[in-house]
Amino acid sequence: MNEIKIGMISFAHMHAASYLRALARRNDVKVVGIADAAHDRVKPFLEHYGLAYYADYHDLLKQDVDAVIVCSENVHHAEITMAAARAKKHVLCEKPLGLSDDEMRQMIQACKANGVQLMTAFPCRFLTSVMEAKQAIDRGDLGEIVAMKGTNRGMMPGGWFIDKALSGGGAVLDHTVHVTDLMNWFSGSSPVEVFAHAETLFHDVDIDDAGMVHILYENGVFAVLDPSWSRNSAFPTWGDVTLEVVGTKGCLQIDAFAQKNEIFSTDRAKGEWSYWGDNMDDGLIDGFVEALRDGGAVPVTGMDGYRSARVALAAYRSAQSGRPVQLTEGR
């Protein structure tokens, strides 16, 4: 393949805009069009990039495209991914990969059976700080990993994110998966037990917006993660990704968006942080495109998405029962 032809399916998750921007900067990618039943929300992008529009994503799948990027509401990930697989299109699916262990296994199986690749959109893997941390861990700079503590705190996103019928869950689902994926990657092991709290503590919403998720790994590493939508409108930025790793010989601390300028302007009644570090979405898209172009394996798989999302799903079961939940099958 010289030129990779990519279709975008749904802009429900606005990460799609950043992925499209990242695709557009590559000269080996042709974006074929955007499928989204909601024409209004994609109209500016259709015009700006001069793209074809499809009201029904099945029509996009009939076109000559190699791959699709799925940024629908969480509840539609499985259906769209499996339809794309049947149409022999590679898939980059927004996180969380799916809303149940079963449907995620079916998604992975459908892609495998149709000979296409499934990648989960975990852009944090492509943060320069995260990649260097992974190298330090793999070199053995920290000795054996003992424990990790992470945060992925954000603002309450509103919209379909707080409609359980479309999102499948609130903050604990939305914000557990990114850092859990990093923890899975760093630990080189699989989660075997989850203990969690999931609550509504910050906003007047009918879905969880606060939590604390403990993970125990098969190799004995333990971890804890705060996925809460606890940033308010007075906070200088949308949120954070932090991860500390404690090892037998050393420690490291990632504060992924610490590369920032502090802005104090009377334009706004609050201080703001302007991030100037590398763009992680560029790395995500480059990783996907280059794997397809070069015939290699995608850098973050459907299995990675599954291993991370099932921690979030188990977190809800633990919060419900007040007990740890075992993850023993289907690793």
Added chain:
Amino acid sequence: MKVAIIGGGTMGTVYGHNIAKMEGVRAAGVCDVNRAKAERLAQVCATNAYTSMDRLLAQEAPDVVCLCIPTFLHRSYFEQLAAAGKHVICEKPIALSLEDARSMIESSRKHQVRGFIGQVLRFFPNYADAAEKVRAGKIGKPGVAHFKRISAFPAGEGNWFRDREQSGGVILDLMIHDIDYARLLFGDVRSVYARLHHSRKPGAEMEYAQVTLKFRNNAIASLEGFWGYPGPFTTAFELAGDKGIIRLDSSQAHSLDIKTGQSGLTSQVQGQVQVPQSPMKHDPYFYEISHFLDCIREDKTPIVTMGDALHALSIALAAEHSARTGLPVEMEGEI
């Protein structure tokens, strides 16, 4: 007021420096089984050195005695002093077991002396300020909080910190500061979940703990405690509520940073108990000890009581239990 100090280690020395500065207070003997330590501390606060507590009590007749000795010795020394009619200021944690802690409280009652436990965090200006802001409603209804306390592996006389039977480990000895503080902010704890790693392997000696507290008001707190951190002593917190967020990171709060060249670069000495330093007129221990002495003089209730220290211990012990079993521990109302 005559104040004696038992224990000439790191904490005894901090007490000595502060007592030497207090008006209306006189150091009345210091005692350590290690004569050299006793003599060094005696110089700090211009008093006499002893290696026997009984002799100190007989010769100096102090009104108040500060106990800066390893935790496993707290109960027996505290009770001897209470029986001798002395008011006691005892370092944290109160004791290693609830039975010991209750017995200490009972003995101060029985002998009608005042007892205080040095849960000093409440006297740190940065922590006191945040507590006041939370009380004033700045964060609204509490939601999710984080507390971090990470230090080098502490060394004491005879390496007693290394022995979990003597020090209780990182949760009982170090994290207990944040446990007490979180209770001050959010009230009673409903459940405790913890994970703990401890190793005494030479070269990899460490204790690292993660504890999650669920409060009766529904707030969630994630606490982190670490002995063996290879960097400088650091504390941090974030308190997020439905209206606001308060954050502190001690590594970002240096009002003075002096660096000198050539061979003059100094680093934290590993292998001592690290005590937070900040360039203020007085350190938090000054305010703590002054407050306790005022409470004795004026017969006032302290801002942190032995009952508070007992509660903090019960939560710390629940965390230890959770770490052993892998299960959350539900806290009873009464302890």
